[in-house]
Amino acid sequence: MEEVKRKKILVIDVCVRGEESRTARLLDAACRSLKAEHPEREFEFLRLPEMHLSYLDQASLKERDGLLAKKNYDHPRFHLARQFQEADGIIVAAPFWDLAFPAMLKVYIENVSVDGLTFFCDEQGLHGMCRAEWMLHLTTRGGIWTEAMRQDESYLRALCTFFGIDSYHCISAEGIDIEGLDREKILADAIEETEKLCRTLH
Numbered sequence: 001m002e003e004v005k006r007k008k009i010l011v012i013d014v015c016v017r018g019e020e021s022r023t024a025r026l027l028d029a030a031c032r033s034l035k036a037e038h039p040e041r042e043f044e045f046l047r048l049p050e051m052h053l054s055y056l057d058q059a060s061l062k063e064r065d066g067l068l069a070k071k072n073y074d075h076p077r078f079h080l081a082r083q084f085q086e087a088d089g090i091i092v093a094a095p096f097w098d099l100a101f102p103a104m105l106k107v108y109i110e111n112v113s114v115d116g117l118t119f120f121c122d123e124q125g126l127h128g129m130c131r132a133e134w135m136l137h138l139t140t141r142g143g144i145w146t147e148a149m150r151q152d153e154s155y156l157r158a159l160c161t162f163f164g165i166d167s168y169h170c171i172s173a174e175g176i177d178i179e180g181l182d183r184e185k186i187l188a189d190a191i192e193e194t195e196k197l198c199r200t201l202h
């Protein structure tokens with residue numbers, strides 16, 4: 001009998017405040033809902049706050065360039081990029097920091113942006129190489145911001161194009177630190193929206 005391939009969901013958890021994080025509550029709702037819809041799905045979790053990834057510096061860039069010149073994509077240095085490339089769906093849960101997200105997520109992106117693994121360019125232009133059909137970006141924001149100021153959203157949306165990921169969805173709880181607003185209701189509404197969207201993600 002032919003083996004049915006189980007879909008893999010990669011969860012990139014950037015919830016620095018751990019159990020106190022409101023963004024983590026959106027992530028819990030997403031995982032519960034996705035599992036309920038498709039129990040056969042496989043989940044891989046990356047807790048970035050515990051991973052202490054290194055950003056590229058002169059030495060590591062040189063090492064990486066050497067490996068890429070030899071097309072040594074199996075090298076452990078590219079493990080995160082291969083994992084990202086092979087995922088069928090990707091969840092990024094990250095609080096809104098400094099109009100974007102915590103720096104450790106940018107460092108993770110440096111680690112997975114690998115020419116020849118997750119994207120390549122030729123005379124026809126850019127080609128994304130990632131298998132994922134969707135990225136779900138979950139966030140909570142202290143304030144309420146216009147689209148131009150939500151740099152997390154515009155950047156992650158552009159990255160989806162870069163990596164060849166067809167659809168990008170963002171769910172955010174906005175104004176969660178503004179006194180006078182009903183913060184529990186803001187979060188509850190975002191949780192409900194997350195659950196609803198997750199029922200539609202394949």
Ligand SMILES: Cc1cc2nc3c(=O)[nH]c(=O)nc-3n(C[C@H](O)[C@H](O)[C@H](O)COP(=O)(O)O)c2cc1C
Binds near residue numbers: 016020142
């Ligand atoms: C380091 C840091 C930077 C932040 N920067 C912003 C910001 O630029 N704009 C904003 O509206 N809120 C900002 N906030 C507030 C967070 O977006 C808000 O508290 C969010 O809900 C935190 O998510 P969490 O509960 O998952 O940790 C910042 C919070 C921290 C700790």
